[in-house]
Amino acid sequence: MAPDAGTKGFPFAEIGTLHRAAVVCHRNADADSYLSAFAIARLIESLAPECEVIIGTPGGMTTLTQKLSARFKHAAAAKGDGDFDLYVAVDVGDEELLGDWKGKMASSAGVRVLVDHHPARATRLYDRAVVDEAATSAAEVAFGIYEGAGARPDAESAQALLEALLFDSSHLAIASPSGLRVAVKLMDMGADLALARKELRSEPDYGEVLAKLKGAQRLSINKAGDWVVASSRIGSFQAHVARALVYLGADLAVVGGESDGETRVSLRSTQRFLDRTGVNLGTQVAEEMAFRLGGHGGGHPTAASFSTKEEEDKTVEATMRRVGELLGDVKKLD
Numbered sequence: 001m002a003p004d005a006g007t008k009g010f011p012f013a014e015i016g017t018l019h020r021a022a023v024v025c026h027r028n029a030d031a032d033s034y035l036s037a038f039a040i041a042r043l044i045e046s047l048a049p050e051c052e053v054i055i056g057t058p059g060g061m062t063t064l065t066q067k068l069s070a071r072f073k074h075a076a077a078a079k080g081d082g083d084f085d086l087y088v089a090v091d092v093g094d095e096e097l098l099g100d101w102k103g104k105m106a107s108s109a110g111v112r113v114l115v116d117h118h119p120a121r122a123t124r125l126y127d128r129a130v131v132d133e134a135a136t137s138a139a140e141v142a143f144g145i146y147e148g149a150g151a152r153p154d155a156e157s158a159q160a161l162l163e164a165l166l167f168d169s170s171h172l173a174i175a176s177p178s179g180l181r182v183a184v185k186l187m188d189m190g191a192d193l194a195l196a197r198k199e200l201r202s203e204p205d206y207g208e209v210l211a212k213l214k215g216a217q218r219l220s221i222n223k224a225g226d227w228v229v230a231s232s233r234i235g236s237f238q239a240h241v242a243r244a245l246v247y248l249g250a251d252l253a254v255v256g257g258e259s260d261g262e263t264r265v266s267l268r269s270t271q272r273f274l275d276r277t278g279v280n281l282g283t284q285v286a287e288e289m290a291f292r293l294g295g296h297g298g299g300h301p302t303a304a305s306f307s308t309k310e311e312e313d314k315t316v317e318a319t320m321r322r323v324g325e326l327l328g329d330v331k332k333l334d
């Protein structure tokens, strides 16, 4: 990783020589990545009016980002043609998430800059890095670049940065003190908080809505020790249903279903459940069940899944038995 020399001198290239610049998001760009890239693209355009700037979106964008990109319009390309004099990778984390752009950047003679809030990794891909691991969003880092340049985001860029910050901070619930300060500064510059909340709302997906309601209808309520364990069966959106059951109040949710000759089980628990029981759903349930039944699985301590060729009933029952081994006898309440 190139040393972080602060934001002074951004974009670290001879402004007069810039003809083509690409601000590149991570694969399947989320709102923080795209909107931060949007504001940085605007900044480069104001610093170098002769330079053509595009936003690179390897592998496209999420559904929400597509909607936001129609509101915050900028020339964008999944794969940029030819080489660029300047590359700015935004919110990328792992450089593999640059997709096709990684190879293009690696072989370029152009200046390569990273703007990020993910932990810095060992890499030689970038010439300069502006990374703040304490930032909740890439938008805060992008705002810091504006401040370092003594520039003020235009109204649209300020709005974009506020929406990016809200997106990555669970609507400010997990924002750091410095993130909150940036949010206030953006509002002082004209960004509208109510509008930001509204524009970040995504349309409900009909299939997901039906799956969640059917999942609730087929609910089985169990108790294991002091813990409420909800289980259900659904052929799709298992993860969404499991999350919804935890949201309803279950400490642990086990949701399984068969489709295309495979049974998929999603597991979700609360942080409180993890803290008190120490049960890691990724290693102790998903990986273990994949091992026992044959299949593959894993995940995080409070969110995991596995799939197997075994049939649905047997799979869910075996998973509940595993829960019993870890928590004590499972008693059905309904």
Ligand SMILES: [Mn+2]
Pocket: 032, 033, 091, 117, 136, 137, 138, 168
């Ligand atoms: Mn981010």
